[in-house]
Amino acid sequence: MKILAIGASSSRQSINRKLATYAASLVTGAQSLVLDSTLLDMPLYSIDRQTNDGFPESAQLILSHIHEADAVIISLAEHNHSYTAAFKNLIDWLSRMERKFLLDKPLLLLSTSPGGRGGANVMAQALKFFPYTGAKVVGSFTLPKFNDHFQDGQVIDDELRLQLHQEVSKLTTSN
């Protein structure tokens, strides 16, 4: 099984990329590709730019990674209660290339932040929105207080780790 893991942030130190990477590692026997944060650094979508310059290479590459994946994990960073501008921009480009750009793939939605709500606002938006992208949303998990609960590449709180394992397992059992 091939998993595409996306931290929905252009930060090189993205805590969401760390969480998505960890979650992908929990899928037994899976081969995972973690999206490089620099790929999200692309021109701002506009209809004029699309018409004049076409689609950014990085957006095309990300769409090809989605095509190749059997399942997708997206961990959402929250900026001002919503998606990061970089990730919203990616959504806009992808949706112009392929309206249902998640192509019926099983999708696990995650979010984390240093605060106590763990990105709950952006998660609420994403749970409503992602079904429109063609994704089969199989589960979700929000990790509050990242710096307290995630150390040495893994979730250290037993209860939260168990919850995450349960959500991750839905990627392989949902078919």
Ligand SMILES: Cc1cc2nc3c(=O)[nH]c(=O)nc-3n(C[C@H](O)[C@H](O)[C@H](O)COP(=O)(O)O)c2cc1C
């Ligand atoms: C512009 C900006 C807005 C932010 N807004 C929120 C917010 O609304 N809720 C929240 O929990 N954290 C907020 N944060 C803190 C982010 O959760 C934190 O920077 C986190 O590391 C982002 O995830 P990332 O490391 O994966 O990029 C904000 C950070 C920035 C830079």
